[in-house]
Amino acid sequence: MNVLKQHLQSTIFTLLEREVSQRRIHELTGVDRKTIRRYQAIFESRRAASNSPGEATTGPAEPAVAQTPPPQTPPPPRPPDPGAATVRPFNFARSASEPHREWIEQQVRLKRNAQAIYQDLVDRFGFTASYESVKRFVRALRHVDPEQFDRLEFACGEECQVDYGEGAPTLDPKTGRYRKPRLFIMTLRYSRRSFRRVVWKSSKQVWAQLHEEAFRYFGGSTSYVVLDNLREGVITPDLYEPELNRTYAAMLEHYGAVADPARVRDPNRKGTVENAIQHTQNTALTGRRFESLDAQNEFLTHWEENWAAKRIHGRARRQVEAMFQEEKPHLRPLPANGFRYFTEVVRTVWDDTTVSVDRSHYAARPAAIGSLVCVRIYDTTIEIRDRRTQELLRTHARAAEPGSLELPERERPFNPSRQTSLALASAGDIGPQARALCQHLFDAEGRVGHRGMWGIVALAKKYPPWLVEQACDHALRHHIYRYRQVRAVVERLFQQALERLDRAPQLVLPLTQEHPLIRPAAEYGELFSAGAARSAETFTSNDGETV
The missing domain is CATH 1.10.10 (Arc Repressor Mutant, subunit A)
Structure with a gap:
């Protein structure tokens, strides 16, 4: 020693x-x-x-x-x-600026610097002391005690923090230029072990997928995820009831984690990941360029495993990898299957108790007619949920072709509505056969037949109503009760009518010079002469001079 x-x-x-x-x-x-x-x-x-x-x-x-x-x-x-x-406290009483203290405090509140305050003191008040005296006085007025922070400690596997930063310049294959991608970092709060990945663009799904990759990389998930109030994760920031993105919230629920958004403009709550971003940028990425995202991601993985994970943490005085091996058994186990991503839309329940998604229709009961529901569109299924509580109402297999209808016969409503009366009245304007066909469609299919009824009514806007009436009569006589078949009949009748017009002989009318409606040429000559004389009079003044 x-x-x-x-x-x-x-x-x-x-x-x-x-x-x-x-x-x-x-x-x-x-x-x-x-x-x-x-x-x-x-x-x-x-x-x-x-x-x-x-x-x-x-x-x-x-x-x-x-x-x-x-x-x-x-x-x-x-x-x-x-x-x-x-440091001794500043003695304001001995300063030459003390007589002007009230005015100087006003200028300090206006965020004026000491040089500007000194110049105005000389010009307005005849100040004779030095600039250094004013500078010391202003510095003392602006003195603020450093903000105190409580250091938070967390148990193994309790919390992780996530955030975006900027990666190193990377060659963009679309533009051929170097630009900085977005750097995603997830840091475990206990061990400070981090997952790093760069992406060109972020979205709600990309944000959730990066979390999944991080959980798979660590071999488990934490109980809480602290994040910033960015739009990919938080739709409406709020200290007590923040509104999370549906996809992101469902992904965290799938992995047994809970989101804990930080207070707005309070990065100290997630200071661990903020330091991890600065450490990555200053140590690993400064002065580097990469030819692709894969190259940068491969380098970040190598740097984390060979350098960042093996470093001795400054405050804990322990190796990060050793603390991670201690924390890893406490992480939540991963589910057997990954999270299924979806697109969520809002739809209105039609009067036939269905919702329309990609031109196909799915039963929405027990949702009320006219209400709004959330529809989650997966690759192979459709989920209909209550918009307020997110309770699952119905699940359907996603239709392979547009125009499909997923509605059991027992759920079809047959009681007429206002739309039924309006469609039948519009069909009656076309003709009795059109009304009879629309009535048959409603009797057979209920309110589901409204679409076919309105389709038949719309045919009269494109084709002559008498052709639509003739097609409806043909459909009733041959027991054709589908809108597409009726439309095909109308198109065929319209084409036949055009062909008959083309084959019809064109009548040539002879020209005639004499008819009761044709006046003699002399009368037209007199009319023109009278008009010319009248026009000449209007351009002559009273004294005989021409204007």
């Missing part, structure tokens, strides 16, 4: 007795702070012994005491910032 010389020992003990911080002692004596900490333990043990009755103490000058090894006890907590103990 290194032993300091006697005068250095005495100096250190004297400064410690005056409650000078270790940092200040190091600046004054040049002794290493670890050695100062060791002698501080000796000093504390002597102070405790001197306060105990019946025990003799020795002075700091005895050489035998210096040879005594320090007790094997943990060092005391680090003292506060030495500046707080050594």
Whole structure:
């Protein structure tokens, strides 16, 4: 053990007795702070012994005491910032700026700098002191005590933090230029082990997929995920009831995690991942360029496993990988299957109790007619949920072709509605056969037949109504009750009518010069002469001059 010389020992003990911080002692004596900490333990043990009755103490000058090894006890907590103990408070009364204090405080609240305040003092008040005096006065007015933070401690597998940053410049295959992608980082709060991945674009699904990749990388999920209030995760920020993105919330529920959005504009709540982003950018990515995203992701994985995970954490004084191996058994087990991603839309329940998705129709009962429901569209299935409670109402297999109808016969409503009366009245304007066909469609299919009824009515807007009436008569006589078949009959009749017009002979009417409606040419000549004379009179003035 290194032993300091006697005068250095005495100096250190004297400064410690005056409650000078270790940092200040190091600046004054040049002794290493670890050695100062060791002698501080000796000093504390002597102070405790001197306060105990019946025990003799020795002075700091005895050489035998210096040879005594320090007790094997943990060092005391680090003292506060030495500046707080050594800097004297500013004496406002002795400053030449004190007579103008009220005016200077107003200027400081306006965020004006000391130079501008000094210039106005000279111009407006004849200030004769120096600029340094004003600068010290303004600095003292702006002095704010440093904000205090409570360091949060978490158990193994309790929390992780996620955020986006900027990656290193990477060649964009679309533009052929280098630009910075988005850097996603998830950091485990206990061990500080991180997952890093760069992507070109972010979306709700990409954000959730990156979480999945991180959970798979760690071999488990945490109980809480602390995130920023970005749109991919939080739709409406709120301290007490934030509204999460549906896809993101469902993904976290699938992995047994709960989202904990940080307070708006409060990055200190997720300071671990903020530091991880700065560490990655400053140490791993600064000065580098990559030819593809895969190359950058491969480098980040190599750097995490070979350097970042093997580092000794500054505050914990332990290796990150060792803490991760301690935390890994406490992570939540991963589900057997990955999360199924979906697209969510809002639909209105039609009067036939169905909703329309991709031009196909699915039963929505027990949702009420006219209500709004949430529809989750998966690759092979359709889920209809209550919009307010997200309760699952119906599940259907996704239709392979548009125009499909997923509605059991027992659920079809046959009671007429206002749309039924309006469709039948519009069909009656076309003809009795059209109304009869629409009535048959409603009797056979119920309100589901409204679509076919309105389709038949719409045919009269494109084709002559008498052709539509003739097609409906043909459909009734041959028991054809489908809209598409009726439309095919109308198109065929219309084409036949055009062909008959083309084959019909064109009648050539002879020209005639005499008819009761044709006046003689002399009358037209007189009319033109009278008009010309009248026009000439209007352009002649009263004194005979022509205008």
